[in-house]
Amino acid sequence: MSDLADFPITRRWPPRRPDAIQLYSLPTPNGIKVSLMLEETGLPYDAHLVNFASNDQFSPEFLSLNPNNKIPAILDPQGPGGKPLALFESGAILLYLAEKSGQFLPEAQRWEVIQWLMFQMGGIGPIFGQLGYFHHFAGKEIEDPRPKERFRAEVERLLKVLDGALEGRDWIAGDYSIADMAIGPWLRGLRDFYKAADIAGWGSLKNVPLYLDRFLARPAVQRAINIPARG
Structure with missing residues (x-):
């Protein structure tokens, strides 16, 4: 997929800043990890609330990005090679953002x-x-x-x-x-x-x-x- 519109999750949570990293999360400990990394690095991002009270994490759109139905997940329109990258698992996201930004992984x-x-x-x-x-x-x-x-x-x-x-x-x-x-x-x-x-x-x-x-x-x-x- 070469465009954000190709990802089903963007139909449920439309990007407000299509050029920015799309964050799908909730401020739990695992969610805070990634919002914090984005805040610390200054990377542009667009945060979308995945509401557990309404079972957003089990929606087909969210599962299309993370089949493990857990937050956080990201969609980076400017991933490796300039192509969109979908990524879940908070530890993997932290490593990816550290390499992308060149920060906090000396x-x-x-x-x-x-x-x-x-x-x-x-x-x-x-x-x-x-x-x-x-x-x-x-x-x-x-x-x-x-x-x-x-x-x-x-x-x-x-x-x-x-x-x-x-x-x-x-x-x-x-x-x-x-x-x-x-x-x-x-x-x-x-x-x-x-x-x-x-x-x-x-x-x-x-x-x-x-x-x-x-x-x-x-x-x-x-x-x-x-x-x-x-x-």
């Missing part, structure tokens, strides 16, 4: 950044989300304490790993990078949305709470946590 720290990005994708995101389900959502109605405790203990372990890695560092891989953009929104979600930080040993951590404060103080973060606006 060559000297490239593999360390990718390492911590994978740590978030494979550990922090799925495990924090499971604890959130059992602590804050419908899972809290399950009487058997073992599922919740399994994820609580693993969240506590992951936080300790992160706390140790941050010793003597402001950011996880040295300079501020896409790894921090991936990790920060999930720490915020654990503490402020799931209300599960205290049960996972947050009070005993030395570096993580200050790291989250530094992250949240960034102007781009303050903007990104409301992009796209929920309406």
